Amino acid sequence: MKNPTVGKHEAEDLKKIVEKVIKGLGNPKPPLDLRDVRELLKLDVRYYSSTNDSFLQETISRMKIAGKQIIKRPSLLLDVVKKAKLSALWIPDHKRILIDESTPKLKHRWFEGHEIGHGLAPWHKLFLFGDNQETLGQGCHEQLEAEANFAAGQLLFLQDRFVIEGNDNQANMKTVLQLSEVFGNTKTSTLWRFVEECHEDKFLVGVISQHPHHPKNDFDALAPIKHLVESPGFKEQFGNINVFNLFASIKKYCSRNKGGPLGTAMIRLLDVNGDAHDFRFESFSNSYECLTLGVYVRKVGIIF
Template structure:
């Protein structure tokens, strides 16, 4: 799936509530401590495990206190959690966030922040039910999810500090990893935010390793473009990225997978050279590309090497 760009008004409204949190925390730089955020917002966090019926029952018990629907049918939540493989959910009336305990630590951080964003965005109170692990930002709640992802990104990558980091040198996968460390976030979420918020011609992809796709099929889970790239290169698809990756990525699953220069056509047919590089985190291949230069125009005249001379006919 492709990243969704929110309209300016929505961005302004979300920025406002997130900025208020940073102000309340007295944020200066570095990683956001989610315990402070929860305290400031008076939010409660609970972990549950799908394979531990006791814990799940506890979650259901807590839910019955506040959620009318669940009081009527306590099985509803268990059903929902199991059916949709929920990895996180937020209960507005209890101000409580639930996160699946089996999710890796840094991912928990992202899921929790995503739910915090739901809690911060005033118009989300009516929509939030839970988040499906595989569709955390897609499906029928695509827009709501995009807003929560944007708000979560803004919360974990505070605008001023993050912009300063992003603009302090040319972007590369190496810098994305440094920035991830600085803000204590996953490389995946950092790559996403670095590209989406860039004013440069950039794109990124997160998905299967091109030489080791798990189901044998090409899968680019997320194709992220900067706004300027989306406008000037609307024809580029996630499968183009997959094909480029297949050409230069080596077989290993962790560390640098390869880098090369690729020609990419803009909306007017002009060719541009991008520097593309991939990195394996052991699970996914992460790819980033940025504009280098315009490619020189090549004039092909059907195998003829001599220039064609088109002379006006005599007398005309």
């Protein structure tokens, strides 16, 4: 799945909103403390169990007892969580974020940032938990999620501060891992943000997948790459990339180690005009996923 593009106007609006939040926090140094964000925005974060219906039902009941109607049909919230298998969700009328306590704690920070992103986009309140065809459409859902991810990235990575630090260092996996520690975010989200916004003078691509040599039971051979993250320049010049060939090439050089660095290699990719270009790829396993960064090296020529 390729990273969806956020509209120009929506991106500009979200940047301005996040900028106000960061200024309201006094332009803090990384890592951003989400407790300060909650206090500034008057947000409430609670945890629920997706594996215990009674616990989730009790959570909803308590919210109703508090005297605030969450949505027109409160039972819809329970249906949404159960059917969509959500890891977290945003309750607009209650300014509350619910996070599934059974999910890995390392991801809770991103889940919270993502739901804050929904809350920062004023137009999202019109769509969340709706039941009309427009709201339930897949295209609309993906757009809302992309905008929430964009806002979360702007907030958790303190906007230009991350870009400046990324550009001050080399475009490689070592830099991604270092920035993950500095900003206190997951390696996966750091790779995503690095590819999309750092080193605009280079073609960058990120691949998030299962470990090529240790696939899980839910591995889908028809969709071997979970997320293909493209820099704006890469998306324009290499938008026709074959994900099956790319995954196969990554698998060739990756070691069977279950964690840490998995290897590096030069991989040749064709651009939209059929010209060949060499990219330096390197992969790293965080024990949950295989993270791969591809950085442009040189043009080779036309393949006949």
